[in-house]
Amino acid sequence: MYSFLNDYSEGAHPKVLKALIETNDEQSVGYGMDDYCQKAKAVIQERINNQNADVHFLVGGTQVNLTFISYVLKDYQAVIATDEGHIHVHEAGSIEGTGHKVLVAPHHFGKLTVENIEKIVKSHTDEHMVQPKMVYISQTTELGTYYTKDELEKIYAYTKKNGLYLFMDGARLGSALVQNDAPSLVDIAKNTDAFYIGGTKMGALFGEALVIVNPLLQSDFRYQMKQKGSILAKGRLLGVQFYTLLKNRLYEEIGEYENQLAISIRKAFEEKNFNVFCPSSTNQVFVDISKEALNEIEKEFMVTHIKEIKDNVIRIRIVTSWATSQEQVRKLVHLIHQL
């Protein structure tokens, strides 16, 4: 069985692994104070064209979200997300566990809109309610769509005007960065207070790079990290990986590769008139299919069952990664054509 379950089903991209092996015997100081973390930080600052941004390397996505969001918000403040948002659905209430409410808005193709953010802001009128203070979005979204540059600018402008912070979860940022109308790293740094560049789902063995752009949110963050168990003693493993991914655009190459494979799978479903849900050119494909068709697919491939849409129709998710085999994609496309 070949797995299309996820983009973290394999280890690390060979170039990342090579860099880890080549530096394996070196001795370095711990906790992210080593030369590789400094080099990776410098590359990120250069690529976002902002020398004043702070960069921190953490191990996983949930960890970044809860460490950063709970650092920014005061006890009575809350964060806004979509009803599909990762912090709302898939993080075991980690944000609520730190004492902050997640205020949920209906998604529009997986995305928050200014209108939906505003409805929440306006309905929280005084100190008898929590105070919405942060907007959380993810790029790409839980439904495989992405915010265009224009959409991001509009949301950021709204947050600034209304005293909110904007935080972007970039677990799969590379899949979005290579889209023509998506914001570049420079655009993201100009239009968020903080964001993270995901590594775990983008060819790293593990790791996420949190970029804090807003200077007001930078001081003492390492104390918060340490208290939340978010500083890795062998921090250089993160520096080595992010330096390798970002110095020569390997990160974007991975995004391009996985997207192209997903596009050919999506196209095959569309050609057979299946309902592709929230179509988009990223590495996640959502499609509604009958149980019979699913049975055929599952004779050879593993896919994620998202939910039963109606009688005999299941929404499934297929994900490609840096390691997805072109041969297996050809087999899957062939099988879809036979359905």
Ligand SMILES: Cc1ncc(COP(=O)(O)O)c(C=O)c1O
């Ligand atoms: C958008 C998004 N954010 C955060 C996470 C959480 O990452 P982790 O499982 O490393 O905690 C995921 C995981 O799938 C994700 O898709």
